[in-house]
Amino acid sequence: MEETRTRTEVPLDTVDERTLFDGFLDFHRDTLDWKASRLADDQLRAHAVPASNLTLLGMLRHMAEVERFWFREVWAGEKFERGMYDRTDDRDEEWNDLDSDTGPAAYARWRAEVERARAVVAGTPDLDAVFTRGDTGERVSARWILIHMVEEYARHNGHADLLRESLDGEVGE
Template sequence: MLRPMTKIPEENYSAVFAGDRPELPKVGDEREVLTSFLDWQRKTLEMKCSGIAPERLSDLGVPPSTMSLHGLIRHLTGAERWWFRLQFAGQDVPMIYYSDEDPEQDFDDLAGDVEEALARWKQECQLSRDIVAEADLDQTGTEIRTGKPVSLRVILVKMIAEYARHNGHADLLRERIDGAVGH
C-alpha cells in the first residue's frame, strides 16, 4: 500500500526544493537526453542537501549503516572522478575518498568540512561535464579493473543509475533529518 506524502512544513519546503531542476526533454538527440537526465539527478542530490545545517548532513540514517548525506556527496564525488576522469579521460589523478586500504572511507570517515565536500562535488561535476562536451558518445575509455573499453554512452547511463539509486537513499536520509520528502 502506498503511503501518502507527508506535507512538508512551509519553512522546510522552500529549503528542500530551492533551485528548480530543469525540465527534462521529452524529445531530443541521445546526448541531450543522457546529459539532461544526469544533470537532473545531480540537481536532485543538491536539492536533498540544501537547507540543512551543515553538521546535520553528517547525521547517520539508521545505525549500523554509515550512510549520510555527507557520505553520499563524498561517494558521488568519487564516482564522478572515477568514471569520467580516470576511466574515460585517462587522467592521472588520485582518488579523493577511497583507497585500497580503506575502500569505504567516503561513508565511514566524515572528517572535514561538509561545505568543502559539496564544493568539491560541484567541481567534479563540472569537470565531468567538460569532458563529456568534448567527446563523442561512441568514444571509449578503459575500465581500470578489467582493461576493457567502455564507451562514454555507457558511462553516462551508469552515472544516471548511480545517482538515481543514491538519490533514493538521500530522500530517506533527508526525511529522517527534518521530515521533508519530495521529488
C-alpha cells in the same frame, strides 16, 4: 518545510540521445544538490539507521569520487596516484572517515567534479566512443558511462530522499 527547487528540465518530446542523457544526469545532480543543501554538518553526518554508514556527507564525498573516476580517470584518461578518499585501507573511506571533513568542503569538491565532468563530456560528441578503465582494463562506451551515472545518482537520490525527510521533514521527488 518543503522548498520548491528548480532542477534541469528533461525534454519530453523527441530529442537526440545525448540531450536525454545529459538532461537526466543533470536532473539527478540537481536532486542531490537539493537534498544536501541548507543542512548543518551534524545533519549531513546523521546516519540513516544505526547499523548503516549512509549519510548525506558520505554521499557527497562518494559522488565526487564517482564523478572523478568515471569522467576524469576513465573518460579523459587522467592519472591519479590515489582516490580522493584513499588515506587508509578502508574501502568505504568516503562514507566512514567523516570527522576529517566538513559539509561545505565536501560540497565544494563534489560541485567542482561535476563541472569538470561536464567539460570532459562536452568535448566528446560521439556516444560510441570507447574508453579503457585503468583499474580493470575493461572497455566501456561513453553511452554506458552516462547511463551508469544516471543509475548511480538515481539509486543514491532515493537514499537522500529518506535521509532528508528523517532530518527535517522535507520531501519531494
